[in-house]
Amino acid sequence: MKQEKQDLIAELVRFVVEKGGEATMIPAKDIVTAEWVRQKCLFGCSGFGRRFSCPPYSPTPAETKKVLKEYKTALLIKFLGDVGETTPERLVSRDMTAYVQNVMYELESMAFSAGFYKAFAYTGHQCGLCTHCTAKDDDADITDCMNRRKMRPSMEAAGIDVYASCASVGWDLDILSCTNVPGGSVLDSPMTTVMLLLIE
Template structure:
């Protein structure tokens, strides 16, 4: 049995995010944009491909994600600007930030679930940060080898969601991050924005 209406639940979840330094805006699930090209960015543009169970090829394809989105009417787009930890040229987003935003999203999903929105499901940000070493890197690994499947969720990009188009439709303009190559890696020219999604109803 639901404890709140959809609008009341969205307000509660939004307040939860803002109390933790982020922002959130309700969006229609049908407005979330998917694209087959997004997976190509993971395959050819990211060195995390196949290194985490929250990344392709272990994650849903864009078409599978579209089918999931079609089961929902209401969603909540969540964002955090900047970082809560120390970054290095080798790591553009701190481990603390990854764990922070993923903890917030898991808590959001649990809150909605316990409030009676049993379909709640989150798409988090960054590569999975629950384990220090992911067994996805081992030969013959399958997703059921994941030690944190209860909490692990794919990022929006990993599931084929066009984050830029989805944010633009919600009134959030995202800029392309500029990086400068330095010894040992890169540094960001501006703070990173982490965008995540909670499917509610």
């Protein structure tokens, strides 16, 4: 990779660090997709079909796999902890979901302006840009999204195996455990949010 491109990517990494995260380069070929990931969304997540950033609106694992073949370089990004207040009813704060969505939109925009015209971001969590997502309404269509310019799917919503992809760069993710409390549950340890920026 030419020095100029390395310097531009270093600027993107610095931006992530300024926002409280960590970033490392990853070859696009090392990003793992799997069909089972979408099943976790369908059968393990109460958000299925309730956000336009989630299945069935998000890209399928097969579609994501095809897209990844069009890239060579990406940035894997992680944030430790939450930027807002959580409750037993909500393990991840609305502040955090909106925060990572906005950070990744800014990062993608920076990359595009720097000349990486193929830049595309995958965020973490369900989209948190709107208090009410019209995906919940009858006969909803993704074109009804009020924030399509900024909204991006999470890695897992697009069928990316986050654990395997992180392992390829030496990031070991622990399985999150929760304790049941009245009204819901609380995390036993800080959450790690992982995102991805496809660069070129």
